Amino acid sequence: MVNKTKIAVLTIAALLIMQAMAFGFNIFPSLGGTKSGTAGMTFLKIGVGARSASLAGAYSATCTDIYSLYHNPAGLAWNDQNGAAFSYRSWVAELNHNFFGVARHIDENNVLGLSLITLTTDPMMVTDEYHPTGTGETIEYADFAAGATYSTKLTEYFSCGLTVKYAQENIGELRLKTVLIDLGTLYQTDFYGTRFAINMANFGNRVKPGGTYQYTTVSGSVIEKEYQSFSPPTVFKVSAAFEPLTSGQNKLTCVTQLNHPTDNAENIAIGAEYSMNEMLFLRGGYLLNSDVENFSLGAGVKVDIKMAKGSIDYGYTSLRDLGGTSVFSIGLEF
Numbered sequence: 001m002v003n004k005t006k007i008a009v010l011t012i013a014a015l016l017i018m019q020a021m022a023f024g025f026n027i028f029p030s031l032g033g034t035k036s037g038t039a040g041m042t043f044l045k046i047g048v049g050a051r052s053a054s055l056a057g058a059y060s061a062t063c064t065d066i067y068s069l070y071h072n073p074a075g076l077a078w079n080d081q082n083g084a085a086f087s088y089r090s091w092v093a094e095l096n097h098n099f100f101g102v103a104r105h106i107d108e109n110n111v112l113g114l115s116l117i118t119l120t121t122d123p124m125m126v127t128d129e130y131h132p133t134g135t136g137e138t139i140e141y142a143d144f145a146a147g148a149t150y151s152t153k154l155t156e157y158f159s160c161g162l163t164v165k166y167a168q169e170n171i172g173e174l175r176l177k178t179v180l181i182d183l184g185t186l187y188q189t190d191f192y193g194t195r196f197a198i199n200m201a202n203f204g205n206r207v208k209p210g211g212t213y214q215y216t217t218v219s220g221s222v223i224e225k226e227y228q229s230f231s232p233p234t235v236f237k238v239s240a241a242f243e244p245l246t247s248g249q250n251k252l253t254c255v256t257q258l259n260h261p262t263d264n265a266e267n268i269a270i271g272a273e274y275s276m277n278e279m280l281f282l283r284g285g286y287l288l289n290s291d292v293e294n295f296s297l298g299a300g301v302k303v304d305i306k307m308a309k310g311s312i313d314y315g316y317t318s319l320r321d322l323g324g325t326s327v328f329s330i331g332l333e334f
Contacts, residue, residue, distance in 0.1 A: 040176055051329065066084065074159045074185050085101050092322050117145045141171055143167075242254060272285070284297050
């Protein structure tokens with residue numbers, strides 16, 4: 001128990017040190033400020049899973065399913081089953097966002113997981129000032145991130161987790177490559193199902209495309225220049241959830257989450273989920289202080305399939321002037 005306590009303390013200390021480093025390098029905006037467009041690898045900011053989307057992304061303190069691989073690796077240790085999950089989101093500008101994850105228990109308290117995220121689109125026409133309808137050439141856009149996760153339950157109430165992932169962003173001939181880490185903690189209590197989570201995602205070095213490009217100066221001379229570097233979309237999250245209503249097999253869960261990103265103003269997500277007989281789930285959420293997202297809605301069902309349990313979920317997120325986006329998820333626990 002002493003060793004586990006030391007690990008718990010070191011995990012929380014590591015999160016605080018990482019946050020302090022982020023402030024030291026001035027990658028966190030001031031309260032209410034904004035640094036829109038200053039981060040690379042922004043496809044990593046798109047959430048996965050319909051349940052999370054339905055709760056406006058307020059998920060770090062409630063996730064104990066396979067989608068913990070993305071939202072908070074510490075949550076994975078609280079799931080007693082092995083499992084697999086797939087999520088599809090129709091993103092704006094005809095982009096397709098996919099997630100696939102699997103998890104397997106090493107023993108009662110330790111879990112390993114693998115995940116893959118992709119963001120793709122059909123080939124796009126290349127245009128310039130002389131060919132506004134297209135030059136006849138096409139350009140491809142495809143991003144992906146592959147991660148390995150370890151999650152452990154250190155005590156009866158506390159767990160932590162770590163994800164190491166390789167991310168790559170491809171825009172035509174340009175390639176951005178990097179290795180990032182996610183670190184998370186989750187603390188559960190016996191008081192109305194209250195739990196707290198602190199986690200940091202996408203922490204790593206600045207990234208930039210390899211090679212050089214030709215730059216024409218005011219005098220007309222052409223010089224070779226390196227591409228600009230960008231910080232990854234690091235985000236620090238603090239979340240809390242509790243269950244104010246529990247009646248038989250029916251339960252109401254409320255959750256709130258503060259998101260502190262590197263490239264935008266802080267925002268607060270709030271959400272609620274009502275479950276009936278642990279089979280039917282109704283969800284809703286709202287994202288405060290966001291210029292793009294606002295309300296979200298969703299539902300899900302769980303069914304027994306012989307030796308396994310299956311789940312199907314749907315979530316809708318309003319993107320204001322951009323319309324909305326739908327998320328479909330399926331999961332299997334065995």
